[in-house]
Amino acid sequence: MPAAQTKDDLLAVSAKEFAKLQSLMVTVPSDVATQSIEENWSIRDVLVHRAHWIDLFLGWYADGQAGKKVAFPAPGYKWNQLAAYNETVLAQHADVSWEDAQVRFLAAHDRWIKLVSGLTQEALYGAPMTGGNNNWTCGRWAEAAGPSHYRSAAKFIRTCLKQASVGR
Known part of the structure; x- marks a missing residue:
């Protein structure tokens, strides 16, 4: 899918992607949400991860606007260390x-919407x-x-729900 312009x-x-993800989230039983299913990740883990990465983006934006050094992807990590960083995030x-993961994710989405809605076309895509x-x-x-993260989370949840239904 081409990136928005x-x-x-x-x-x-x-x-669109948030609605798809949210409609899946409400179907996830609590016991299934916390089962490690794929590569030791659970549905809960994926939502926690997505909320965290939204907040990373918001921090990158805020730091850049404040003239601070932006730590990509996070302080002390390089892009080739994402697997280790994500494991740290999940451990923390x-x-x-499951309930709190959903609340955190919804709150992060609301913060994302607030920022993006408040920016101009030029601020979003001008440079x-x-x-x-x-150059992004x-x-x-x-x-x-x-x-993009909502889309991949929805795909992960569908896979997990299929696996869980086979095991029941």
Whole structure:
């Protein structure tokens, strides 16, 4: 799927992918949500991860706007260390319940919507994101943190639900 090129398209794809994900989330039984199913990840883990990455993006944007050094992807980590970083994130949030994971994710999505809705077309797509150290625009980073992650989370949940139904 091609990346959005306009604010309206970004908000539309976000609404579409968020609705798909949310409709799946409400079907997930609590016991299934916390089962490690694929590569030791659970549905709960995926939502915690997605909420965390939305907040990373929001932090990158805020730091860039403030003229601070942007830590991509996170302080002390390089892009080739994502697997180790993600494991750290999951370990730090291991005690989060399924219900709290959903609340955190929904709150992160709301923060994402608030930022993107408040930015102009120019701020989203006019130039590379300040502090981004590459050519991606703020809109492209926003899409990676939001709708692209929603799409992959929905795919993961569908896979997990299929596996869980076979085991029941």
